[in-house]
Amino acid sequence: MKDLPPVHSADATATLLPAFRARWVEFPSHSLLRHLHAVCWHSFYHAAALMMVATAAGVANPLLLHALLQALTASSAIATTQAAGLAALWCGALVVNCVFVHRFWAVAVRCALRLSASARQSAYSAGRIHSLIAMDAARLCDNYVVCSIHWDTWSAMVTLAVCGYFLFDLLSYAALVWLGTIGLYAPFALYFGNRIQRHSAVHQQCRDDRTTIFTQMLRGVLTVKANAYESWCEARLGHARRLELTALKWKAMHITCNKSLVLVADIFAPMLTFLVFVHVQHGHLDATTAFSALAWFNTAASPLLRLPYVLVTLVDAMVSLRRLEAFFRADERPRSALLPPPGALSSATNAHLYHAIEIKDVTCRWTEVPLATDGDDSKGRPDLFAGLTMVVPKGQFVVCCGPVGCGKSSFLELCIHMLAVSSGSVAVHGTVAYCAQTPWIQNTTVRDNILFGQPMDRMWYKMTLYMCALDEDLARWPSGDATIAGDQGCALSGGQKHRIALGTSESMSLARAIYARRDILLLDDVLASLDTHVGHHIFTRCLCSPALAYMTKILVTNQPAFVSHAAVDRVLYFDRAEATNPGEFSIQPPPPSVFKAQGIVATTSADATPAGPSAVKGPRGRTTLPSLDVQEASPPERPDENSKTPVPPSTEPADQLLRQGALDRRVIALYLKALGSKCAVAAYAVLLVVEHSLVLGGAYCLSQWCSHDSSRASSFAQLLFISLGIAQACTSVVRKILFVVLSLASSASLHHTLVHALVHASMRFFDTTSLGVILNRCVKDIAALDEDIPYAVTKFLSN
Structure with missing residues (x-):
């Protein structure tokens, strides 16, 4: 973290965390999303203003392109001058859109950092701690979540509305065909959204379980090595991983079906619109009309194609929000039960000046229970201590x-208020x-x-x-x-x-x-x-x-x-009270x-009287004491704790294996090898080439359709344009499904290799490598292999 620039004071944890806690205490019924909005609304609406300008510039592009094409088709000198001005305005609109979009991303990242200060308080036990912080809280801090709330909600709706208006102005009622085709996607979006949300919750729970197993193994790695439990641990992790991949497979398949429907709608909507415009409305489809309409279709397709991604992003974010909010609303220790009422423990006015710990008639257990018990809550759950009364002087x-x-x-934990006190009081001065x-x-x-x-x-x-x-x-x-x-x-x-x-x-x-x-x-x-x-x-x-x-x-x-x-003032002997109350503990004289x-017999002094029925004061003085010299001028010579000379610890942190610059070819080769069958990889490459070829062929056929005046040539171009569109849709769907299969196979193979290498690693590796580093490799990086890397790869290959 030392190489990162300092966070602005307004975005620092010291500034945001008190505000978040104050809001949470003042409005406990509000959702976590409302609390985050109350803390971070400035950056959020700053990004909204930037997004508004960027959206306006993006919508202006098709308008300027249509005017430019009309000016270029005219032959007059005035039209040529006008075309030059329109071209300059078009370039200016592109520059404004680019600048304001990038500025929007910068503010969105800052808003994500502000969210992180509040969201990363989350903590459960063992693997759930790491999963909540590394996955759920980090997902809320991801700038894509903040951007999706802007870019893919109101900005997308504004863009689609403007595109629909100008398409209707350009193509008349034929534009309703495009709108109807897009509208057919809405019920499917709701269905797939619910399914994705369900499988996402199951997937995150399976990931939590696998993380817990990893944490347990790493904390007891010495026991695993000493008892040769490597195969058992590997099998247990493999079973947990298979359950996780099953949930991830269903989630990925529903996401792929959702994306495929959007892609099919984006291909068939313009095609059907042009056919209705030509054959039903008997309109003339020239180059200006066709390519202006395509510009509007592309402008509308941008938010439309992002809709599946934003659906998945927001669904995952909502699942993470609910998990974090459930943690924040979990029952806390009843602080009121730990403080004694005034004068309850001692009649002396200044008893706290002489007593360090005061315990009066305490009944406690591990399970939280209400303070005002009526006797029913304790049935079947034995107490750790019952009626414990004790005073420890300073x-x-x-x-x-x-x-x-x-x-x-448990007695020490009672003194620091870690046990559930069902009755009585504990005071620590x-x-x-x-x-x-x-x-x-x-x-x-x-x-x-x-x-x-x-x-x-x-x-x-x-x-x-x-x-x-x-x-x-x-x-x-x-x-x-x-x-x-x-x-x-x-x-x-x-x-x-x-x-x-x-x-x-x-x-x-x-x-x-x-x-x-x-x-x-x-x-x-x-x-x-x-x-x-x-x-x-x-x-x-x-x-x-x-x-x-x-x-x-x-x-x-x-x-x-x-x-x-001799320095010990008091001895407390703990034993089980099986004779009276099975399961309870008692404190007795040693x-x-x-x-x-x-060779010593314990004697209790006459003044060492217990402060309560469970309290015992031990011997202050004894007749015989062990010979322990405490007056030595210098410490005695102590041999090393190990038989051989220990190697001094390192003075620098362990290498975190950071890589900067271009991606190593060996990493790409390893990922390609993990994809599995070479034939499947080759088939995916062929499908990708065929899909892009069909896109170019469709654009060429559309240009031929607009340029030919004869009905025969135009009909042939139309038929070829429709055929290529259908082939493109089918190829794209098959390619997406194949990529899901390959990416899951790669993730499963790399996880198996990682687990096998980790389980069979030497103890030196675990002694010199941070537990957090290992968990990050096994949880965060595997999650990136499961979802982030496939998304980035498919996005790159599609463009």
Whole structure:
């Protein structure tokens, strides 16, 4: 993005996003399209004014051509001078049309950029996130959508109305034949529009499913490689792709039928109009009348031929709008349930000055439920916690332990308001840093990952590196903390990921969270993936450091050395409450078995009384403690996390394989090879040549029809003109259907090659290539192969 020019301040996200959110909050019942219009209407109507001038210049072209042909047929000197002036005006109209159309495109692109700031907020989980952003939101940002709203709606209607008026003036009632032939297309347009919309929705859903499978495979690629699941993944992706191609085939066939009907109408309408004008009205079809009428037919054909494309574009845009609007209207977390009523938790006036987290009589579960429950909503859905009451004082160090799957992580998520609270209240006083089990690393430098946009404090930054055991790692790397971490930390080891980033309440994360100096630190088993000596260093030098004594720390771990440490103020033991309420979790005093590994028996101090029925205060002091020296002047020598010397991460982002300039011949050859049978490709080339030859032959026959006065020669030219028109229509329909078959075969072949190469790639490829880059190749680029490239190729070959 660094090579792109900066966006104008009026088009920036900081300007448009607040306006969009304010509109959404103020008018929640309005559609997403109305909100986008309210935010971006200036550019939209600016483009409309430019389009009006361009339309007027385009309609003036046939008028000037007709006047020019009349002047050229006259022999007087005045007519010659008039013809020269008309020719100059004709050229001027063409220039005005070209200039204003291109200016319209520039403003339309700006309007598309303005739409993108609002539309790209969309996010679901896993593959649906990528599909909504890469396909649905990007489709709304496509300048063709904005242009179609102008060019192919009111501009097309104005152009067709003007053309119909002047054709009637030129050909009299014979022009009604052209209008009737075009009108017959309307019911077919409605039918195909509904069918295309239905298949488009199915196609996008199948694409979402395939994207989700890709995302799952990429996130668990190490498991796939370790268990030799390559064939299974390839078969699963192949099945999802076949379902997607089936929906795409039906959509493409309906689009092709729609285009073919328009083409047939565009061929037969002028033909029938000329026949009625000559044989029914007994008019004289000279060159001036014929070619002036053809100019009007071509002017009217331009919006008419674009009608199928705009129909598909607007249908896809409406489907994407509905998908995004459904996401925006999805139920959100009930924020009111998370805040306690005044005086509900403590009678003390300034309780928030002493308490970091206050939980009172909370019943929560994963599924959203109404706050005012009458007992029916909870049937069949067990609660995670029932009647949980707890107070965590500020500055306390709490350790949560217990078997796997007993609610430790859920308890932390309750503290950051991620669970659905059906009753009770949760109050968090102060800022929170949440360190998840899976670290989140941005594709930027290690320093930027730690700072996360905050100003540099060098003394605290160095202290953070030392406490998180990153100082020696950075000293070994040539670029130090300027090293690119890679997408999701693909250039770092697992331990380095956890030490650099272990998330906050907004997915910020141990070095990042420590540097941010939050009031409350929630750590979800972040020491589990570290080596023993590294975990020992971080626990003693970081979590037990006097520099962090002001922080309220809640650590999830099952390591006895950490659970029984003297710095721990409180131990919460999580277990399943199967005896009382199956499926629920309970928080109890830690059993002695937790400390047996260290030869310690847990004792609870007399003043450690629970704040509620589910709350437990652990031992403050113990008779025997593990020997953990925290007074060393320098960190102990730590061997590398791997047995062999690690290769330092790269200092530059991975090559995105960008190509500039002319298209490589090898790419064209690869695409042609993927089309399949050489005979089918050769047949398509022959049909294309034949079609263009028939077009030229029809124009020649029309000229002969107008130039011959004898009825026999004129009749023969008419018969040949009709025959060539019918042959052209049939050839064009067959060519379009064959191209759909070839393009789908090419897309299927290239996707299969991509999946096979990706599934059987080495782990080095996945470790050095960004997950976003791979997903773009598998989703966005495959979508271009499915729809964009065939459209561009057929447009190029048709012209």
